[in-house]
Amino acid sequence: xxxxxxxxxxxIKMPNMLYAAMVRSPHAxxxxxxxxxxxxxxxxxxxxxYTGVDIKDxxxxxxxVELPGMRKPHHTVIATDRVYLxxxxxxxxxxxxxxxxxxxxxxxxxxxxVLDAVGGPEQALAEGAPxxxxxxxxxxxxxxxxxxxxxxxxxxxxxVICKQRMISQRMVANPMETRGCVASWHAADRALTIxxxxxxxxLARTILAGMLGLDENRLRLIAPEVGGGFGCKLNVxxxxxxxxxxxxxxxxxxxxxxxxxxxxxSTIQGRGHVDYWxxxxxxxxxxxxxxxxxxxxxxxxxxxxTPAIPTLxxxxxxxLYNARNIHAEIVGVFTNCVPTDAVRGAGRPEATYGxxxxxxxxxxxxxxxxxxxxxxxxxxxxxxPFATATGLNYDSGDYANTFTKALDTIGYKKxxxxxxxxxxxxxxxxxxxxxxxxxxxxxxxxxxxxxGWESATVKVEPSGKVTILTGISxxxxxxETTFAQIAGDELGVPIDDVLVLHGDTSIVQYGIGTFGSxxxxxxxxxxxxxxxxxxxxxxxWGSMLLDSNDVRFEGGMCIDxxxxxxxxxxxxxxxxxxxxxxxxxSEPGLVATRFWEPGNFTYPxxxxxxxxxIDPKTGQVEIKRYVMVDDIGNILNPMIVDGQLHGGAxxxxxxxxxxxxxxxxxxxxxTGEFMDYAMARARxxxxxxxxxxxxxxxxxxxxxxxxxxxxTIGSTPAMVxxxxxALAPLGVTHVDMxxxxxxxxRIISASQPEAN
Amino acid sequence: xxxxxxxxxxxxxxxxxxxxRLLLIHYLREVVGLTxxxxxxxxxxxxxxxxxxxxxxxxxxxxxxxxxxxxSILTVEGLADASGKMHRVQEGFWNEHGLxxxxxxxxxxxxxxxxxxxxxxxxxxxxxxxxxxxxxRCTGYQHIVKAVQAAAKAGV
Numbered sequence: 001x002x003x004x005x006x007x008x009x010x011x012i013k014m015p016n017m018l019y020a021a022m023v024r025s026p027h028a029x030x031x032x033x034x035x036x037x038x039x040x041x042x043x044x045x046x047x048x049x050y051t052g053v054d055i056k057d058x059x060x061x062x063x064x065v066e067l068p069g070m071r072k073p074h075h076t077v078i079a080t081d082r083v084y085l086x087x088x089x090x091x092x093x094x095x096x097x098x099x100x101x102x103x104x105x106x107x108x109x110x111x112x113x114v115l116d117a118v119g120g121p122e123q124a125l126a127e128g129a130p131x132x133x134x135x136x137x138x139x140x141x142x143x144x145x146x147x148x149x150x151x152x153x154x155x156x157x158x159x160v161i162c163k164q165r166m167i168s169q170r171m172v173a174n175p176m177e178t179r180g181c182v183a184s185w186h187a188a189d190r191a192l193t194i195x196x197x198x199x200x201x202x203l204a205r206t207i208l209a210g211m212l213g214l215d216e217n218r219l220r221l222i223a224p225e226v227g228g229g230f231g232c233k234l235n236v237x238x239x240x241x242x243x244x245x246x247x248x249x250x251x252x253x254x255x256x257x258x259x260x261x262x263x264x265x266s267t268i269q270g271r272g273h274v275d276y277w278x279x280x281x282x283x284x285x286x287x288x289x290x291x292x293x294x295x296x297x298x299x300x301x302x303x304x305x306t307p308a309i310p311t312l313x314x315x316x317x318x319x320l321y322n323a324r325n326i327h328a329e330i331v332g333v334f335t336n337c338v339p340t341d342a343v344r345g346a347g348r349p350e351a352t353y354g355x356x357x358x359x360x361x362x363x364x365x366x367x368x369x370x371x372x373x374x375x376x377x378x379x380x381x382x383x384x385p386f387a388t389a390t391g392l393n394y395d396s397g398d399y400a401n402t403f404t405k406a407l408d409t410i411g412y413k414k415x416x417x418x419x420x421x422x423x424x425x426x427x428x429x430x431x432x433x434x435x436x437x438x439x440x441x442x443x444x445x446x447x448x449x450x451x452g453w454e455s456a457t458v459k460v461e462p463s464g465k466v467t468i469l470t471g472i473s474x475x476x477x478x479x480e481t482t483f484a485q486i487a488g489d490e491l492g493v494p495i496d497d498v499l500v501l502h503g504d505t506s507i508v509q510y511g512i513g514t515f516g517s518x519x520x521x522x523x524x525x526x527x528x529x530x531x532x533x534x535x536x537x538x539x540x541w542g543s544m545l546l547d548s549n550d551v552r553f554e555g556g557m558c559i560d561x562x563x564x565x566x567x568x569x570x571x572x573x574x575x576x577x578x579x580x581x582x583x584x585x586s587e588p589g590l591v592a593t594r595f596w597e598p599g600n601f602t603y604p605x606x607x608x609x610x611x612x613x614i615d616p617k618t619g620q621v622e623i624k625r626y627v628m629v630d631d632i633g634n635i636l637n638p639m640i641v642d643g644q645l646h647g648g649a650x651x652x653x654x655x656x657x658x659x660x661x662x663x664x665x666x667x668x669x670x671t672g673e674f675m676d677y678a679m680a681r682a683r684x685x686x687x688x689x690x691x692x693x694x695x696x697x698x699x700x701x702x703x704x705x706x707x708x709x710x711x712t713i714g715s716t717p718a719m720v721x722x723x724x725x726a727l728a729p730l731g732v733t734h735v736d737m738x739x740x741x742x743x744x745x746r747i748i749s750a751s752q753p754e755a756n
Numbered sequence: 757x758x759x760x761x762x763x764x765x766x767x768x769x770x771x772x773x774x775x776x777r778l779l780l781i782h783y784l785r786e787v788v789g790l791t792x793x794x795x796x797x798x799x800x801x802x803x804x805x806x807x808x809x810x811x812x813x814x815x816x817x818x819x820x821x822x823x824x825x826x827x828s829i830l831t832v833e834g835l836a837d838a839s840g841k842m843h844r845v846q847e848g849f850w851n852e853h854g855l856x857x858x859x860x861x862x863x864x865x866x867x868x869x870x871x872x873x874x875x876x877x878x879x880x881x882x883x884x885x886x887x888x889x890x891x892x893r894c895t896g897y898q899h900i901v902k903a904v905q906a907a908a909k910a911g912v
Contacts (some may be wrong), residue, residue, distance in 0.1 A: 001858030002846045004792015004832035008859065011791035099777070176796045176804055176859040176893050227794070227859025228893050260797040476857030476894050639853045639899075646896030647856065674801035674891065682887035682897040687880070711896075 006225045009180040009197045010257045018047055020243050020256040021101035023091040023108040024265065025083035028117035028336035028667020029130065032081055032090065032110060040093055040107040045100035048250060049108065051091045052080035058241050059211035063302035064449035070142040073133055075301035077238035084132065084300035085336050086668055087265030089238055094246050094254055117336035117667035121274055121297035124333040132300060132334035141298055141332040142307060146314050148389030149325030154289030158280035162361045167736045168273040168350040170297065170661035172677060173343045177227020178258035179267060181240050183247035191218040192248065196240050199229040200513030201473050203450050205505045207236045212244055223503035226475030231342035232267050234515045235304045264672040269661050270343025272297030273350045279358040285366055285373040289325035292317055292354060296332045299339030305449055306339045307332055312347025312439065315390045319355035320399045320437045320605055321377040326389045336667035342515060344651055345712045352436045356717030357734070360724065364733060371407060374435050375400055392439065394603045396695040397631065403435050405693055406607035406629040415611060423729055428614040432722025433607070436714040440706030441602040441699065442516030453597040455511045456526035458487065458534050460590040462577040464570030466491060466498045471511015472523035473503045477708060478640040479519050483527050485636055490531040491569055492556025509593055517706030520636065525700040526596040533592035541572045544583040602697045602705035606630035608718035614726050616752060619745030621657060621723055623686035628714060633697040633705035641707050642690050648711020649688055650680040656719035660738050761825040765790065766834025774821045781805040783821035784831060792832040792862045796891065803890030806863035807831045813870035832862035835869070844910040845869050854903030856894035863890050868904045877908055
């Protein structure tokens with residue numbers, strides 16, 4: 001990666017390889033009268049043009065989620081008679097190079113009968129709204145309800161009830177590498193090889209084999225280097241099936257690389273909530289109940305996990321608090337937009353934002369310090385494992401301790417005093433707190449759409465070098481390093497002797513993949529367990545070689561406890577493969593495979609505090625300090641962990657301040673390029689002061705919890721709470737994200753006309 | 757209809773007939789076969805395609821190959837010296853964990869070199885301003901800033 005020699009999908013070149021370009025609908029809703037491919041097909045250099053009719057035998061897009069009473073659209077990989085979103089594929093052109101393919105795609109003539117579209121979730125529910133799917137006039141895909149405790153009684157007994165409507169706007173995952181794939185068909189073997197930029201190689205293989213009608217074991221799926229995923233590559237998309245279909249038809253390899261514009265239009269997006277929160281409390285700040293009604297923008301059809309994401313929000317809605325009475329309702333609605341699905345945090349950011357904002361709203365109502373009200377309601381350290389009102393079982397934690405560390409780090413008391421002084425000078429200074437929790441290490445198999453276990457094979461080769469095959473598929477999370485560390489520690493071998501392989505279904509045993517902050521906590525545990533099996537065998541062989549019944553294994557050596565004689569793991573490995581003599585109850589070779597099923601999720605948590613100031617003349621937010629204290633259980637590689645947290649924070653700040661996938665009423669994505677869709681750049685990010693507390697997870701033997709999403713989840717409410725706190729002297733109690741300078745300037749100008 | 761161009765890339769001369777509309781990034785990646793520089797947006801907003809043309813960092817997705825005729829180009833593949841020893845910006849990214857998925861990294865390395873070529877001891881703010889044309893979705897930039905700081909330190 002540092003020398004430019006890493007291989008991503010677009011770096012793959014094969015003999016006779018052709019390029020595909022998708023023809024996409026410019027309309028969010030339209031009936032297709034006709035598709036005329038004649039000019040495109042006649043264009044020099046074009047090998048084939050396929051429409052929905054040609055590809056009708058390829059199976060529809062797979063959604064792995066079932067909810068009671070749910071309406072599931074049948075979404076074919078190429079539209080035939082109607083398009084449901086801008087970017088919906090209506091044809092594919094295959095040509096000798098990408099320039100010609102793009103030229104010819106423009107020559108496909110589609111006659112559309114344009115229909116009224118639905119550009120947002122509340123529009124979908126409005127009286128007289130057009131139907132996204134004509135067979136479901138109310139645009140409702142499902143309703144879901146979850147209750148815990150007795151919310152009616154709790155609200156009846158409360159001294160104060162606060163209500164707030166909040167929006168978690170759609171955001172675009174935008175990995176720096178867009179999607180893309182290369183498919184190659186070997187007719188004689190009825191075998192297909194697909195290189196694709198994915199987080200889930202094995203699941204994608206199973207799904208694509210089903211869509212294409214191939215034997216699963218004859219489909220080799222390879223995720224080469226993957227340039228970021230963030231959930232959007234936890235999916236199988238139409239293009240992977242279309243490119244495979246074309247390669248099988250034409251008998252030559254076919255490549256398709258998504259443009260950034262296509263990525264904005266046709267790769268899943270995240271969030272898309274309109275939420276109505278209510279929190280009930282006693283006068284002393286004790287929270288007695290929480291209600292939320294979630295209107296989830298599902299988009300036009302379902303990708304792999306689309307309907308499940310808001311149910312994760314419900315699970316997380318009590319946050320870190322002793323809220324025993326909860327009531328959640330979800331209305332999942334269709335819109336003429338690209339589907340929402342799992343994007344970094346997936347449901348938990350929305351819930352955490354909601355509960356953390358509501359706690360601040362409640363504190364303001366009660367005129368309590370937002371820190372004090374949090375201490376008052378935390379689940380206490382001696383309450384773990386803690387059964388929540390939403391049916392979870394929090395594994396371990398000491399929330400007050402972590403929060404105290406964050407408050408001490410930023411100097412909270414003094415900062416409040418400085419804020420009071422600044423306010424007297426008319427300055428808009430805010431201190432925002434988020435004490436977040438999350439659900440990680442997905443997860444127990446019954447709770448995950450396609451299974452939540454993970455696999456690992458550890459092979460000690462005859463030379464003593466160690467090869468690890470992991471079922472996860474890291475693409476920036478650094479498990480190639482972390483797993484080598486685990487093996488190095490367990491086997492006493494140099495880290496450089498360990499090679500971690502992943503992402504090739506013909507090399508690696510079946511696995512689930514990388515998502516839901518599960519790589520190390522679930523995949524790493526499988527590696528750890530396989531290493532224990534290896535150690536057991538090493539001791540067996542070492543005992544034979546040392547002719548002793550009393551040996552120990554440490555530092556890469558089997559040592560006879562009586563004589564002190566030793567034999568190295570390298571010597572043992574050579575003996576195990578040479579097999580001149582085999583220990584009783586053993587066999588040659590030094591390989592172990594384990595599949596590990598976690599008994600629970602893990603529950604990282606932390607406290608993020610942001611000190612900010614708003615320039616009243618521009619509405620620009622300046623982050624003066626950002627302190628995060630995160631408890632993710634044991635930490636195996638501090639540098640990688642901090643990298644995950646910093647990156648996560650850039651997402652959470654992005655949601656709070658800058659990012660917004662805006663669809664207009666016609667279902668057109670207005671922010672469809674990097675020019676219009678603002679993401680964190682180096683100059684926009686503050687220096688993050690990151691530190692940790694540690695309550696090891698009892699769920700896995702490594703004691704780790706997961707860190708990939710923590711920064712994203714913790715940061716957003718801290719930022720918004722900071723800005724709302726800054727605006728509190730103006731009477732502001734809530735502002736919807738993103739907190740753009742224009743939005744804040746308008747609020748400030750309306751209340752302080754003299755400032756401008 | 758093609759035009760003949762001659763360029764020097766990482767010290768080696770190349771001559772090719774290319775279409776006038778061929779972008780420099782596609783020329784480097786698909787004609788010359790140097791796939792280290794990446795395409796993240798095709799609109800010069802992400803910087804993954806950053807290379808040096810005659811000593812200046814440019815985004816090769818918005819330059820035609822024919823515009824580079826006669827130029828000397830440096831790509832990420834040419835950053836290390838002839839013996840394979842990594843450039844100090846590569847060392848900095850290695851030591852400070854300045855990359856995660858690695859996709860933006862070639863562009864980040866090229867722009868980091870440019871930052872230090874123009875200003876051997878930049879402040880944190882100057883580094884952030886210098887990196888501002890390059891997007892990274894993984895790191896939150898902090899370790900990239902540290903990597904450039906480490907590279908600056910290694911240069912004095």
